[in-house]
Amino acid sequence: xxxxxxxxxxxxxxxxxxxxxxxxxxxxxxxxxxxxxxxxxxxxxxxxxxxxxxxxxxxxxxxxxxxxxxxxxxxxxxxxxxxxxxxxxxxxxxxxxxxxxxxxxxxxxxxxxxxxxxxxxxxxxxxxxxxxxxxxxxxxxxxxxxxxxxxxxxxxxxxxxxxxxxxxxxxxxxxxxxxxxxxxxxxxxxxxxxxxxxxxxxxxxxxxxxxxxxxxxxxxxxxxxxxxxxxxxxxxxxxxxx
Ligand SMILES: O=C(O)[C@H](CS(=O)(=O)O)OP(=O)(O)O
Ligand SMILES: [Mg+2]
Numbered sequence: 001x002x003x004x005x006x007x008x009x010x011x012x013x014x015x016x017x018x019x020x021x022x023x024x025x026x027x028x029x030x031x032x033x034x035x036x037x038x039x040x041x042x043x044x045x046x047x048x049x050x051x052x053x054x055x056x057x058x059x060x061x062x063x064x065x066x067x068x069x070x071x072x073x074x075x076x077x078x079x080x081x082x083x084x085x086x087x088x089x090x091x092x093x094x095x096x097x098x099x100x101x102x103x104x105x106x107x108x109x110x111x112x113x114x115x116x117x118x119x120x121x122x123x124x125x126x127x128x129x130x131x132x133x134x135x136x137x138x139x140x141x142x143x144x145x146x147x148x149x150x151x152x153x154x155x156x157x158x159x160x161x162x163x164x165x166x167x168x169x170x171x172x173x174x175x176x177x178x179x180x181x182x183x184x185x186x187x188x189x190x191x192x193x194x195x196x197x198x199x200x201x202x203x204x205x206x207x208x209x210x211x212x213x214x215x216x217x218x219x220x221x222x223x224x225x226x227x228x229x230x231x232x233x234x235x236x237x238x239x240x241x242x
Contacts, residue, residue, distance in 0.1 A: 002137040005175035016134040017112035021143035022152040025101025027119035031081040033241040036090035041236040042102040065097035082209040104143035115226035124218040127163035151196035158183025189215040
């Protein structure tokens with residue numbers, strides 16, 4: 001079994017893909033499902049999300065997402081896991097669009113057989129699900145920020161790689177070696193996230209609570225899992241709790 005870590009999304013995933021966007025999309029996705037959402041629809045653009053809820057029409061959708069870290073006009077929520085964790089989404093479908101994470105999921109879905117979303121908060125459960133589904137390769141894909149590598153994602157990839165290596169034999173690539181090195185030398189999760197460029201950016205925006213929330217290690221057993229069914233609206237990816 002191969003274990004590969006892409007420090008940024010590259011595509012061409014033959015088997016299992018785990019998308020990581022710790023700050024904040026995949027942490028928020030886990031929080032929505034943890035708080036009862038029945039599904040998440042990750043859209044290719046903000047406009048696709050807005051079109052799912054034409055003005056004046058009643059639809060089953062709530063919209064969550066950001067640009068520049070701040071909520072998108074017309075959306076109900078930003079991209080805040082701490083905010084999501086304080087709400088009840090029972091029976092709701094949350095439509096998400098964010099700067100980095102939702103696009104990375106679309107890249108993964110072009111080729112991956114099994115696509116999961118992972119964060120630090122569901123790291124152990126995501127590693128277990130991936131190991132059970134994989135037949136040849138597990139690719140852990142760091143979303144990064146605006147096409148630049150993000151320390152928080154690489155650190156989380158190292159956490160997942162550690163869990164996976166404890167579960168069985170893998171041949172690993174240099175991306176995995178880098179992620180493991182970052183994990184082993186990055187301190188505890190809060191230290192790693194707090195020292196990342198994006199963690200500092202979010203704290204400056206007054207969103208430090210999200211950074212603290214995202215540093216919770218394996219606090220959830222929910223793994224957002226891509227499901228391909230005919231009812232999924234175009235240009236969206238549907239994830240349900242696995
Ligand atoms: O919500 C976030 O923290 C980032 C967006 S930004 O870089 O702060 O604008 O989005 P994500 O897609 O979760 O990386
Ligand atoms: Mg991010």
